[in-house]
Amino acid sequence: xxxxxxxxxxxxxDLLDSGAxxxxxxxxxxxxxxxxxxxxxxxxARGIQNFISSTARNQDSCGSVDLCVISFGGEGxxxxxxxxxxxxxxxxxxxxxxxxxxxxxxxxxxxxxxxxREREAEYMIKGMERLKPWLIIMSDGAATDNTLNARQQxxxxxxxxxxxxxxxxxxxxxxxxxxxxxxxxxxxxxCDTLKIENFFNIVSQAAIRDSYSxxxxxxxxx
Numbered sequence: 001x002x003x004x005x006x007x008x009x010x011x012x013x014d015l016l017d018s019g020a021x022x023x024x025x026x027x028x029x030x031x032x033x034x035x036x037x038x039x040x041x042x043x044x045a046r047g048i049q050n051f052i053s054s055t056a057r058n059q060d061s062c063g064s065v066d067l068c069v070i071s072f073g074g075e076g077x078x079x080x081x082x083x084x085x086x087x088x089x090x091x092x093x094x095x096x097x098x099x100x101x102x103x104x105x106x107x108x109x110x111x112x113x114x115x116x117r118e119r120e121a122e123y124m125i126k127g128m129e130r131l132k133p134w135l136i137i138m139s140d141g142a143a144t145d146n147t148l149n150a151r152q153q154x155x156x157x158x159x160x161x162x163x164x165x166x167x168x169x170x171x172x173x174x175x176x177x178x179x180x181x182x183x184x185x186x187x188x189x190x191c192d193t194l195k196i197e198n199f200f201n202i203v204s205q206a207a208i209r210d211s212y213s214x215x216x217x218x219x220x221x222x
Contacts, residue, residue: 021064023130025083025119026203029108031139031170032073036099040140040170045096047200054201055086062087068115072108074101079111083119105139105178106147113153116163132161135182136203138168138191143178151181158184168199 030044048069056062067089069081080096081089116133123130135154157163167179167188179188191199 021060023066023123023128024061024064025066025068025116025130025133027068027070027083027112027116027133027135029070029072029077029105029112029135029137030096031103031105031141032071032075032097032099033103033139033141033144034074034100035141036073041096041099044138044170048096051200051203052086052089054205056089066119068112068119069096070108070112070115071097072104073097073099077104077108077111079115083115102144103139103141103178104145105137105143106145106150109135109137109147109150109154109182113150113157132164134164134166134203136166136168137179137182138170139179140170140172141178147178147181154182155184166203 028048030048032041036044052067055065055067063085065086066083067081067086068079068083071078071080075097078097112135116135120130120133122128154163154165158165165183165186167183167186168191169176169179169188170191176188176190189199
């Protein structure tokens with residue numbers, strides 16, 4: 001996976017240097033705690049891969065949607081895929097870790113915001129137009145770390161219209177309280193295992209719609 005990410009980063013740099021299209025950054029934070037073992041993680045992995053495939057097939061979105069994936073579990077919060085333009089991600093090459101440990105959701109969101117800031121700085125240096133970034137948080141359990149700083153950052157960015165947040169609960173309900181603290185303006189959506197792939201299909205269509213937007217639209221960032 002490490003070699004794959006390095007290779008994708010090199011290819012992604014070339015795509016960014018081309019400067020083509022308005023960028024739509026999407027960062028997915030996915031629970032990789034022990035309770036995700038089995039079909040939940042399998043469905044999530046397939047869902048993310050379907051998101052990549054369906055977005056890459058669209059001529060307008062394939063060079064615009066910029067994806068980052070962060071997992072959070074027994075190994076802490078870690079980047080599984082650095083921001084990469086979807087057209088340069090090979091089908092079947094994306095893998096998620098084996099679920100283990102607790103649910104360090106706060107650390108994952110802080111890492112996600114850091115990666116978004118870094119990517120937006122790259123866009124700015126290269127004079128590239130970009131739309132409001134997406135942060136998608138998916139979990140089946142309550143956070144096991146301190147989420148205060150992450151929550152405050154997310155709420156500030158949402159209130160300043162600089163971030164879109166979508167929180168998805170895939171557990172028995174214990175996760176809804178933690179997730180709800182990251183979603184000040186929208187309710188947390190519940191999604192059972194059978195609907196996980198469906199959810200990512202919806203996200204893909206929304207990201208494709210964003211790729212058609214102009215820099216004057218409401219969803220742009222300053």
